[in-house]
Amino acid sequence: xxxxxxxxxxxxxxxxxxxxxxxxxxxxxxxxxxxxxxxxxxxxxxxxxxxxxxxxxxxxxxxxxxxxxxxxxxxxxxxxxxxxxxxxxxxxxxxxxxxxxxxxxxxxxxxxx
Amino acid sequence: xxxxxxxxxxxxxxxxxxxxxxxxxxxxxxxxxxxxxxxxxxxxxxxxxxxxxxxxxxxxxxxxxxxxxxxxxxxxxxxxxxxxxxxxxxxxxxxxxxxxxxxxxxxxxxxx
Numbered sequence: 151x152x153x154x155x156x157x158x159x160x161x162x163x164x165x166x167x168x169x170x171x172x173x174x175x176x177x178x179x180x181x182x183x184x185x186x187x188x189x190x191x192x193x194x195x196x197x198x199x200x201x202x203x204x205x206x207x208x209x210x211x212x213x214x215x216x217x218x219x220x221x222x223x224x225x226x227x228x229x230x231x232x233x234x235x236x237x238x239x240x241x242x243x244x245x246x247x248x249x250x251x252x253x254x255x256x257x258x259x260x261x262x263x
Numbered sequence: 264x265x266x267x268x269x270x271x272x273x274x275x276x277x278x279x280x281x282x283x284x285x286x287x288x289x290x291x292x293x294x295x296x297x298x299x300x301x302x303x304x305x306x307x308x309x310x311x312x313x314x315x316x317x318x319x320x321x322x323x324x325x326x327x328x329x330x331x332x333x334x335x336x337x338x339x340x341x342x343x344x345x346x347x348x349x350x351x352x353x354x355x356x357x358x359x360x361x362x363x364x365x366x367x368x369x370x371x372x373x374x375x
Contacts, residue, residue, distance in 0.1 A: 193366035253305035
């Protein structure tokens with residue numbers, strides 16, 4: 151049962167343009183949503199998070215949007231830079247219980263010069 | 264401030280041997296989580312520990328896997344009698360409070 155889904159395995163974007171990564175979830179108990187970036191042979195690096203009481207959170211070039219009614223969130227990166235090329239994971243967590251992170255399968259973002 | 268440390272970074276074991284993976288959380292972090300990533304998949308939760316306590320092990324296989332986080336020293340993930348299907352990247356994360364977790368570089372286990 152995949153509670154967090156990233157339906158696009160890969161995405162290619164031109165440098166300087168906007169990158170939009172999407173994520174859907176099924177569990178309405180999730181309170182927080184996080185995005186992580188991962189380079190090969192390294193651990194995931196935390197990028198940005200959003201609470202379920204908000205619909206937008208912004209940090210520099212990164213903005214996360216949350217649509218609770220659609221159970222959908224997206225990460226916008228603008229402008230995209232070559233160093234942004236990595237695998238991006240969406241994760242969700244519920245404040246009750248173990249507080250574990252439930253991850254999507256990841257989207258490989260490639261920024262083309 | 265050092266990040267989450269994991270060692271070894273790479274571990275090769277033959278079928279039937281034991282694997283021990285170590286994780287030192289970030290300074291001041293009292294919550295430790297272990298995740299496993301199979302090739303081309305996302306990370307899957309295994310276990311959540313605080314000092315001397317297992318809080319949630321719902322993601323741990325029922326046999327051969329165990330974890331601890333002693334009062335002193337690193338957290339240990341132990342896999343007994345490894346099989347080829349245990350080959351994966353194992354990541355440790357630590358946190359001070361819900362929800363943000365900070366990950367280590369991972370241990371890549373290869374079972375021959």
